Amino acid sequence: MFGISSEYIIKKYEGYEPKFGHDPEGAFLASYNQYEGPERKPEFDQEDAFTVSYNQTDPNIIRDGIDSVSVIAETSDTYLINYHGYVAGCLRVTRRGMIELGESLLGAQDGIPKWVIQGSVSDEELPWWVPDDYDVALTFECQECEKEVASENILTPGECEIESPEQFCEDCWEVIRTEWRTEHFR
Numbered sequence: 046m047f048g049i050s051s052e053y054i055i056k057k058y059e060g061y062e063p064k065f066g067h068d069p070e071g072a073f074l075a076s077y078n079q080y081e082g083p084e085r086k087p088e089f090d091q092e093d094a095f096t097v098s099y100n101q102t103d104p105n106i107i108r109d110g111i112d113s114v115s116v117i118a119e120t121s122d123t124y125l126i127n128y129h130g131y132v133a134g135c136l137r138v139t140r141r142g143m144i145e146l147g148e149s150l151l152g153a154q155d156g157i158p159k160w161v162i163q164g165s166v167s168d169e170e171l172p173w174w175v176p177d178d179y180d181v182a183l184t185f186e187c188q189e190c191e192k193e194v195a196s197e198n199i200l201t202p203g204e205c206e207i208e209s210p211e212q213f214c215e216d217c218w219e220v221i222r223t224e225w226r227t228e229h230f231r
């Protein structure tokens with residue numbers, strides 16, 4: 046899972062299921078039932094976690110997969126990884142497992158990265174397991190207004206259907222999306 050060899054996974058906690066619903070105002074809510082197996086999931090303080098998110102750049106697609114991976118150091122050699130999305134769970138891994146996680150999510154990526162570090166962090170604040178070549182300040186040019194946009198904000202509509210999709214900033218996409226959809230998905 047996440048490119049981590051099974052020998053570096055000390056324990057896998059599963060068995061808590063996502064629940065989707067809507068609040069009284071109609072806003073979408075996702076919550077997860079607490080693990081109720083014989084071994085409860087370890088305490089995980091999300092506030093102290095370092096989170097890597099899936100970078101969904103195609104605004105036309107609703108993806109079902111894992112969209113966030115949060116890490117806390119449990120001891121000097123064990124780390125807890127909480128993952129959320131269409132499924133949720135927790136892994137306890139060794140330091141070597143963390144090297145593999147860092148490489149598989151944040152290692153050399155061509156073009157727009159599929160996984161990005163959440164929030165604004167400087168190079169100095171990155172945890173040791175983030176690969177050296179990960180660029181926190183990577184940007185891409187909007188093909189409409191030519192503004193440079195951070196990796197997590199660039200949009201690539203039609204990515205799955207179009208061979209070389211264009212790249213837009215969120216502001217331009219707001220303006221052109223109706224026309225764009227008419228043109229591409231008639």
Ligand SMILES: [Zn+2]
Nearest residue numbers: 187190214217
């Ligand atoms: Zn733009």
